[in-house]
Amino acid sequence: GAGVSQSPSNKVTEKGKDVELRCDPISGHTALYWYRQRLGQGLEFLIYFQGNSAPDKSGLPSDRFSAERTGESVSTLTIQRTQQEDSAVYLCASSLAEIRDRDNFPLHFGNGTRLTVT
Amino acid sequence: SQQGEEDPQALSIQEGENATMNCSYKTSINNLQWYRQNSGRGLVHLILIRSNEREKHSGRLRVTLDTSKKSSSLLITASRAADTASYFCATDGGNTPLVFGKGTRLSVIA
Numbered sequence: 360g361a362g363v364s365q366s367p368s369n370k371v372t373e374k375g376k377d378v379e380l381r382c383d384p385i386s387g388h389t390a391l392y393w394y395r396q397r398l399g400q401g402l403e404f405l406i407y408f409q410g411n412s413a414p415d416k417s418g419l420p421s422d423r424f425s426a427e428r429t430g431e432s433v434s435t436l437t438i439q440r441t442q443q444e445d446s447a448v449y450l451c452a453s454s455l456a457e458i459r460d461r462d463n464f465p466l467h468f469g470n471g472t473r474l475t476v477t
Numbered sequence: 478s479q480q481g482e483e484d485p486q487a488l489s490i491q492e493g494e495n496a497t498m499n500c501s502y503k504t505s506i507n508n509l510q511w512y513r514q515n516s517g518r519g520l521v522h523l524i525l526i527r528s529n530e531r532e533k534h535s536g537r538l539r540v541t542l543d544t545s546k547k548s549s550s551l552l553i554t555a556s557r558a559a560d561t562a563s564y565f566c567a568t569d570g571g572n573t574p575l576v577f578g579k580g581t582r583l584s585v586i587a
Contacts, residue, residue, distance in 0.1 A: 462507070
């Protein structure tokens with residue numbers, strides 16, 4: 360596809376269950392980001408992948424959150440033992456560039472996964 | 478933590494009027510970017526201004542940057558109903574992921 364694809368678009372889960380969110384970046388994009396957006400709020404950085412480098416996990420809010428990316432392809436964000444406070448839209452973005460080269464390569468976002476924890 | 482703070486939080490104007498949104502930030506930056514988000518969608522990159530630039534234009538968009546005041550403004554001229562969206566500024570410190578503000582919700586009434 361031409362853009363960043365995220366699935367599912369909506370997910371309703373019960374408190375305590377695990378969820379897995381998927382992101383397919385634009386082909387050839389080496390950088391991949393996960394952000395969280397609570398209702399009416401800005402974006403909160405979660406994690407960043409760049410090629411084969413170690414990911415920047417500094418934004419993950421707790422050890423219930425983890426993410427993986429295989430090479431320069433699909434990424435999955437996993438939330439274990441979900442809590443109601445995890446309810447938000449989870450946005451994935453990809454870019455051609457490393458962080459230092461971002462002047463010329465802006466982020467391309469998917470439409471997000473809306474997670475509701477009941 | 479969020480660095481960019483947009484103001485106003487919400488703005489409602491008539492079609493044809495100009496819309497101005499402001500962004501303030503706290504630390505030094507390499508560049509500042511503006512993104513747009515339609516309801517239920519992801520963000521779309523609009524324009525980037527580097528720290529050594531003061532003004533930049535793209536179509537009906539005009540962005541200014543004042544690094545001494547750590548502030549930026551986004552002006553949309555001759556607004557249209559289709560401009561209705563949330564607008565976010567994002568600061569790029571160079572070695573860290575983009576930091577987004579909370580956004581300005583713009584409503585353009587036809």
